[in-house]
Amino acid sequence: MRSLKEMLLASSWARELSENQLRSVIDGITVRTIPTGGYVCMKGEPVEYWMGVLDGLVKMASIWSTGKATSFLGLSTGGWFGEGSLLKDEPRKYDVIALRETRVAYMNRATFQWLHDNSIHFNRFLLIQLNERLGQFIGMMEHERLLDTDSRLARCLASLYNPVLYPESNLEIRISQEEIGLLAGISRQRVNQALRKLEDAGLLQIDYGSITILDLPGLRCFGE
Structure with missing residues (x-):
């Protein structure tokens, strides 16, 4: 079982931090184990964390009050998600559900905001990540229709x-x-x-x- 520090050092933005900065980031993260079928986060709740999959597999989905559900995408080991909702400061628009027992890193809002305010490398990462995710969702819409x-x-x-x-x-x-x-x-x-x-x-x-x-x-x- 790998450590949180090992996961962070596999992320391009974290490798650019000094040892002291990395230690501060680790202090701002809580690791939780989510059982199969458990919720990593829920639609409609306040957004207080940026999240990363330490190891495991989750899906981003939406379950309506009518019982209808749709899956958007899978998120595997090493993937970070939720930055859009944090940047917009709005209630979460989707559920994230563990498809197997999964360890998730929850970075608190203050740590995320500190990185956003102080790290050029982190902001570059966010720009690339958001652009990649946009392309992914456009592709999904095309595939679903065609x-x-x-x-x-x-x-x-x-x-x-x-x-x-x-x-x-x-x-x-x-x-x-x-x-x-x-x-x-x-x-x-x-x-x-x-x-x-x-x-x-x-x-x-x-x-x-x-x-x-x-x-x-x-x-x-x-x-x-």
Whole structure:
């Protein structure tokens, strides 16, 4: 199990901090373990933290009072999220739910604001992160409207390997078909069919409890 400091040093913005600054940032972070199905944060609550996935897997989603739910994206080890809501200082617009037991780093508002006010590297990171996330959501809207289920699932998997948003991801991910279904918003049975099709196309290899990506560019453009 890796430490919070190890996670921070894997983030480009934290590597530029002095030892004293890094110590202050660590003091402003609380690590919590969220059980499978538990809420990392909830829609409508006040935004007091910036969050990072220390290890595990979560999904960003929205559950309406009618019971209808939609999944936006998956957030894997090394990914940070929630900066938009902090910068706008508004109630949270989405739920984040753990798909497996996950350790989450919660950076308090004061520490986030101190970094925002004092670190050029942190502000550059935020600019790149927000731009990358915007592109990700535009792509999701395009895929939802134009692609079939198999192609949407391919894009969903490929999105977990974004080197900007998830710098610690590798081409073998420990993920179940049930978790993929929760991320992509499709049934487990349909996930199995789509994965077999992608495996037959030579894009990935399915193992028990994990998937190895063999052709990431091919996965990103499957169905075009």
